Amino acid sequence: EVQLLESGGGLVQPGGSLRLSCAASGFIFSNSDMSWVRQAPGKGLEWVSTISGSDGGKFYADSVKGRFTISRDNSKNTLDLQMSSLRAEDTAVYFCAKAQLTRISVLRGATVKGWFFDLWGRGTLVSVSS
Amino acid sequence: DIQMTQSPSSLSASVGDRVTITCRASQSINFFLNWYQQKPGKAPNLLIFAASSLQSGVPSRFSGSGSGTDFTLTISSLESEDFATYYCQQSYNAPPTFGGGTKVEIK
Numbered sequence: 001e002v003q004l005l006e007s008g009g010g011l012v013q014p015g016g017s018l019r020l021s022c023a024a025s026g027f028i029f030s031n032s033d034m035s036w037v038r039q040a041p042g043k044g045l046e047w048v049s050t051i052s053g054s055d056g057g058k059f060y061a062d063s064v065k066g067r068f069t070i071s072r073d074n075s076k077n078t079l080d081l082q083m084s085s086l087r088a089e090d091t092a093v094y095f096c097a098k099a100q101l102t103r104i105s106v107l108r109g110a111t112v113k114g115w116f117f118d119l120w121g122r123g124t125l126v127s128v129s130s
Numbered sequence: 131d132i133q134m135t136q137s138p139s140s141l142s143a144s145v146g147d148r149v150t151i152t153c154r155a156s157q158s159i160n161f162f163l164n165w166y167q168q169k170p171g172k173a174p175n176l177l178i179f180a181a182s183s184l185q186s187g188v189p190s191r192f193s194g195s196g197s198g199t200d201f202t203l204t205i206s207s208l209e210s211e212d213f214a215t216y217y218c219q220q221s222y223n224a225p226p227t228f229g230g231g232t233k234v235e236i237k
Contacts, residue, residue, distance in 0.1 A: 037174075045166075045174065045217055045228040061225050095173055102162055102180070102221040114221035116164040118185065120173035 002026030004096045009124030016086050022079040022096030030074040033099040036081050038092035086128045093123040132156050132220050136229035142237040149205040151232045153218035162222035163201045169214045
């Protein structure tokens with residue numbers, strides 16, 4: 001069965017750390033770009049990070065850059081998100097998603113990519129509160 | 131970042147109604163526009179990619195159109211399982227950005 005299953009969410013104090021994991025099955029994980037997308041309670045969707053399947057390149061939202069690290073283990077078909085220096089505004093359901101690359105361009109010397117998300121996990125809740 | 135604006139933010143409709151949701155991008159995104167459906171407590175589900183391509187397994191009553199900055203999601207005849215929130219998302223540039231959502235409620 002094609003699926004993504006997240007784990008690792010929970011309650012953490014501001015300034016703390018948490019590591020999320022996503023187990024993938026039913027598709028060729030190593031070839032796939034993979035992402036994290038989050039949704040604050042009652043709010044819309046916000047892209048967090050993507051890691052390339054082809055070259056391991058990593059991309060982050062400005063809101064998490066320098067605090068979150070995305071990684072993958074192709075031998076185990078797992079995707080991780082290491083979150084540190086957590087803030088109240090990081091409180092959200094975090095979804096693991098398989099990303100389809102749609103476009104590559106170069107903008108001011110930097111490679112810019114576009115993706116859509118064709119497979120989603122159920123999500124794991126991260127609550128940052130004292 | 132490219133801003134995505136959806137309208138309306140919510141609507142009430144009856145089973146059998148034709149429903150149209152609009153999404154506008156802050157700059158031209160060609161046809162790099164995607165639509166998702168999300169039901170309460172569930173993950174989003176891809177409906178339409180590249181503005182008008184129907185994702186496998188999605189009923190044909192869903193359709194998408196548009197290019198440049200203005201896009202539309204149409205449900206030709208609303209069914210009970212279609213009551214949900216719908217999001218557009220641009221895949222033209224990073225960061226991928228989503229519209230604020232349109233909640234389709236039962237009239």
